Amino acid sequence: MELWAKVGDEKVKFQGSFKSVMEQLLEKAKDKEATLLSFHTGQKERRRFKRDYRAAKKDLVQLAKNYLAWSYLIEIRKLNRKIKELNTKRKVEPKKSAFYENQIQELKKQLEEIESKLNNLC
Secondary structure (H helix, E strand, O other), X not given: OEEEEEEOOEEEEEEOOHHHHHHHHHHHOOOOOEXXXXXXXXXXXXXXXXXXXXXXXOOHHHHHHHHHHHHHHHHHHHHHHXXXXXXXXXXXXXXXXXXXXXXXXXXXXXHHHHHHHHHHHO
């Protein structure tokens, strides 16, 4: 995705995945006004962007917050499912218990990071 926006008084180009563009936009436009100039992306992302942009009342910063909150919730659910799955494997295979325990700890750290990002948005 490529997004051109006017943040404050300067024109800025954001490039990358939809999620990374929204993160960059939020970072750049913390307390400033952001106006959409143009964007280029595939058909599915374009439709999603337009739908979410209208839902956010044509406010780019609100669009970014809404999208990132949704995205972080999806990641949290994925990590929780993986942790649950590894816990059941750990109980079934006691010989590999330490290996699964290390993976669970790493996933819990990732989960905490994503939860802190989500809390910073709200």
